[in-house]
Amino acid sequence: MNNRKLSRKEREQLQRRTEILRAALELFSQKGYHNVSMHEIAARAELAVGTLYKFFQNKEELYREILIQTATLFYSALSKVLEENGDEYAKIRKYLRTKCKLFTENILAVRLYFAETGAGVGISVKKEIETELRSIYEQGTQKLAAVFQAGIEKKIFRPLDPYHLALALEGISNAFLFCWMEDPDRHCVDPDLIEEIFFERIRVG
Amino acid sequence: MNNRKLSRKEREQLQRRTEILRAALELFSQKGYHNVSMHEIAARAELAVGTLYKFFQNKEELYREILIQTATLFYSALSKVLEENGDEYAKIRKYLRTKCKLFTENILAVRLYFAETGAGVGISVKKEIETELRSIYEQGTQKLAAVFQAGIEKKIFRPLDPYHLALALEGISNAFLFCWMEDPDRHCVDPDLIEEIFFERIRVG
Amino acid sequence: MNNRKLSRKEREQLQRRTEILRAALELFSQKGYHNVSMHEIAARAELAVGTLYKFFQNKEELYREILIQTATLFYSALSKVLEENGDEYAKIRKYLRTKCKLFTENILAVRLYFAETGAGVGISVKKEIETELRSIYEQGTQKLAAVFQAGIEKKIFRPLDPYHLALALEGISNAFLFCWMEDPDRHCVDPDLIEEIFFERIRVG
């Protein structure tokens, strides 16, 4: 990273930008895109409205930034896991664990993310944002499918369509995570539980 | 039914109401609640704005009507399936088939429905609508769980938490249906396919 | 009168018309012209909206009718009193008594009437109505002034400007009647009381 090179001014700028994103995330995830005004975001970020427009072209762009940032964070973290060494079964298990962790640690962003992609559907704020997000999501699913593919070749998994397996894993884990988001006390986020249902009889042997 | 008793006037009224709902469904599912104006809906229904308000108290009510109608249609159809005679495995299979059929035949409404309930999350148009919908959805999941419970008792299924099984089945099937909704050519809606992944090794024996 | 000549149909028509005026008077005097809709009036008169338009060109005309009717009723009753035989002092006394009676018996209409003419001012629903009403009111004041004029000539009253005397009497009596309308329990409508203040000297010495 080139953090060292940032002048005081630049650091202050970055700080401000981050502050805006934080304020916006809180508000958007609480009330939804259309029920949050730029004034409200400015007020929460303790800045003037005009300043918001110095950092983001418009409201949509600010929204997009939050979503892309989160999607990228998730994608890169989960990709990394899938690219590590180890057998495919272990990779999937770690993937599940990481996904659960990311979700629970970033609920606000997740809310927004799924409001947009709706676990597959979604009437997004803007079609472009939706497309962009879906593309990132799709890349993730493809990577997951590739791992299943490898696992199938190594006879770790039964010879099913790897993309479908990826889809199914995503579907189950999302369902459990959604359930938890709705009612955090129900403790559905246990990855072992998800694994048991998903794997126990799918795995060969 | 008392369809016979409808006078011409009443029939025309019903027709108009249906026309409004159709126009609204199309627009809402295409652009989302906040990006559709009452004028737009009126124009598409080839009516004056005022007429919309003769049938629906306000925009929200019109939106709610669409969602509740769909949710109820789905819920009653799927409940019926689960209440029919037959062993639990057959019931689940029929449930899956019916769900796929309902989805593919009501894509527009499904888009809206999941935009609201977000398969679990969702920053809804109005909290009341969300709650109402979620309650219907939850009832459905409970009914599904009851069938799994019965199946477990009869040793048809492995002794897992029945609610989790319901959640998982919903998760997987939604994932496949979403995938299809995004790209109808990919033909992911084959219920056999979903069953294979979900069941083959979950079922005892 | 030619009441005899009215056919059943005509009688029914008149009845309907009266019914509309009654309903409108009640509503207008309760909530004011702008806060009453034609639907509301129709509903209270137990008629269809369209029927209202058969009897009155539009909302304004309906309103005008009520006001002109009341103004004419008041004017003719009070004129009659002033034209009776008797000395001028007695006429004024009877005028006052009649005015108090008319007011207390037609509060609803009075409310409307003064809302329009505002005891002199008034931002009326329509300038034309205001002008028309004021003209009737002015005629009344002129007639009253003529009586004062006669009284002055007969040395019954001191030689003051008769129009001013008329104005003053109207002003005082209105003030007392308004006071009563606001709070009917305060019993300010005693004509003797008004007379005492109007006629007898206030300043000692």
Added chain:
Amino acid sequence: MNNRKLSRKEREQLQRRTEILRAALELFSQKGYHNVSMHEIAARAELAVGTLYKFFQNKEELYREILIQTATLFYSALSKVLEENGDEYAKIRKYLRTKCKLFTENILAVRLYFAETGAGVGISVKKEIETELRSIYEQGTQKLAAVFQAGIEKKIFRPLDPYHLALALEGISNAFLFCWMEDPDRHCVDPDLIEEIFFERIRVG
């Protein structure tokens, strides 16, 4: 006063606010509350609609502000007069002079004021505003009554009910002022004239 401390910005703000109030007063007093739109006021004030809402919460509040401002101005000026030193007769004379002056200098506001309080009646824009205004008006009348009471005790005035005397004075003066408002050429606003009629005896003998 702290007028000195107003920065240029603050002065401009105040100017704008005043400008809005002026435009609104002109229009309201000309056409009445319901026949004036916010767009119209904005246009006359040479501002955008949105700007109106920066200064006043809504149309009603803007209306209320005008009325309360005027009522307070009148009340404080007239109260001051009644609280000055001097005998009661002199106070009433000065009161009358001041009232005439205030009326003639604020005709627009007076029109509105009496449209609301209707010199006693009035179907007001909002019950709350009416109540608030009437309370101010009533305070004024009470103060006037107190002066009459003192005058009666000092044998300056005949022993009549002081509140009724206040009511009568208000009634007469309003009648003359209304008469002048309708037709400014008739010169009815001469306070001497009002006094003569109010104070001296009308009936001969």
Added chain:
DNA sequence: AATGAATGAGCGTTCATTCAT
């Protein structure tokens, strides 16, 4: 003649965005 469903102009209000300071 009576009806009341349909109309659509026009209202009050909001809020993303701009730009003079």
Added chain:
DNA sequence: CATGAATGAACGCTCATTCAT
């Protein structure tokens, strides 16, 4: 460079009026 007052298009909604039945 940050500010926030000003803008005005666009919204949801109402209601006087019309006209086919």
